[in-house]
Amino acid sequence: MADASADVTLRISGLKVSVGSSRVVDGVNIDIGKGEIVALVGESGSGKSLTALSAMGLLSGRVVQSGGDILLNGERIDPLDEQEMSRLRGTRISMIFQEPIASLNPLLSVGEQVAESLFVHGRAGRREAWSQAVQMLADVGIPEPEKRARQFAWELSGGMCQRVMIASALIAEPDLLIADEPTTALDVTVQAQILDLMRRLRDKTGTSILFITHDMGVVASIADRVCVMYGGRVVEQAEVHQLFQAPKHPYTKLLLTTIPKISDTPKAELYSIKGTVPDINAFPKGCRFRTRCPLADDVCLLPPELEAATGAQGGLVACWHSDMTETLQ
Structure with missing residues (x-):
């Protein structure tokens, strides 16, 4: 230990x-x-x-x-x-689950899902939370983060969805x-x-x-x-x-x-x-x-x-x- x-x-x-x-x-x-x-x-x-x-x-x-x-x-x-x-x-405390595509909501853009932790917990307003979500997507190595933020999980590859999950888990540090x-x-x-x-x-x-x-x-x-x-x-x-x-x-x-x-x-x-x-x-x-x-x-x-x-x-x-x-x- x-x-x-x-x-x-x-x-x-x-x-x-x-x-x-x-x-x-x-x-x-x-x-x-x-x-x-x-x-x-x-x-x-x-x-x-x-x-x-x-x-x-x-x-x-x-x-x-x-x-x-x-x-x-x-x-x-x-x-x-x-x-x-x-x-x-x-x-x-945050968690990354085994199957990212199954854990992401297909009806919400990935940007909304990454920003959710900040907005729901009162860490930022919607606009600021979105801005931080786009930056977080860039931090985890997703190209064209502003474009990707507006896409849905089913439009992304498995590796990209895993990066989205990591971004969502880490955005609130x-x-x-x-x-x-x-x-x-x-x-x-x-x-x-x-x-x-x-x-x-x-x-x-x-x-x-x-x-x-x-x-x-x-x-x-x-x-x-x-x-x-x-x-x-x-x-x-x-x-x-x-x-x-x-x-x-x-x-x-x-x-x-x-x-x-x-x-x-x-x-x-x-x-x-x-x-x-x-x-x-x-x-x-x-x-x-x-x-x-x-x-x-x-x-x-x-x-x-x-x-x-x-x-x-x-x-x-x-x-x-x-x-x-x-x-x-």
């Missing part, structure tokens, strides 16, 4: 999220320092998006926060009602930006441009970023620190370079093994982790990765605690056999 004495933008402490009687996020702790980019990684079904939606106060229906605290700049926000949370969204798979389905060139854009805007505004992804290659490109989730729990936390050089949890090591390498022979079979993430109603006893882990034995029937990793400065791991992870191929 971020140093306790440092300024912390977001603190998630002991978060539990339940769907009916099933606990799908179980005791998650994450700190994000001011201006820090923390990647939250893991396969689909690990609980990443539910963790993010909890921070935004966007859980609904049978999905509820059943425990833990969420603090933004030291103030608890999880007890706030919908009206109070709506005042925070777009101003102090929030303290925290949550980016949920923001580069999914984008080609590698546009993906690289989006990642560079987010880094530059972070440097310019000081916004903290929680970056959710399952792509370890993207993690290496943007993150300062990484939290690895599996089965609704954080299994490892470390600085990005430390995690890539010496992963301590078997799941992390196997995730990294899935990344194609330049040295791979042509047409070589891509590695994949055996098995699948367990159903939320069938998590195994003890370590939730036990049924897929090559190192698992009887001690893994007991749930491991997230503790300081041996030989890793500031790193945390929840594994009984973290000292053996380097033996995995």
Whole structure:
């Protein structure tokens, strides 16, 4: 976690999220320092998006926060009602969703949607909000921003819509930006441009970023620190370079093994982790990765605690056999 004495933008402490009687996020702790980019990684079904939606106060229906605290700049926000949370969204905390074209209103111009945060929250009048929206579109690299501002989402490419979403999320300079798979389905060139854009805007505004992804290659490109989730729990936390050089949890090591390498022979079979993430109603006893882990034995029937990793400065791991992870191929 971020140093306790440092300024912390977001603190998630002991978060539990339940769907009916099933606990799908179980005791998650994450700190994000001011201006820090923390990647939250893991396969689909690990609980990443539910963790993010909890921070935004966007859980609904049978999905509820059943425990833990969420603090933004030291103030608890999880007890706030919908009206109070709506005042925070777009101003102090913003989110980029996975599918921008599905998140943008097809009946409003993109300029109106980018300007909305400023106007609705009383930060600017309509004319000033529009002017700032056009400038923000230019800041995120959209050509001819005045023309594009008058267009609709369905007239733009996927990469352009993603830039519009980023502009909308950042126009009010929030303290925290949550980016949920923001580069999914984008080609590698546009993906690289989006990642560079987010880094530059972070440097310019000081916004903290929680970056959710399952792509370890993207993690290496943007993150300062990484939290690895599996089965609704954080299994490892470390600085990005430390995690890539010496992963301590078997799941992390196997995730990294899935990344194609330049040295791979042509047409070589891509590695994949055996098995699948367990159903939320069938998590195994003890370590939730036990049924897929090559190192698992009887001690893994007991749930491991997230503790300081041996030989890793500031790193945390929840594994009984973290000292053996380097033996995995």
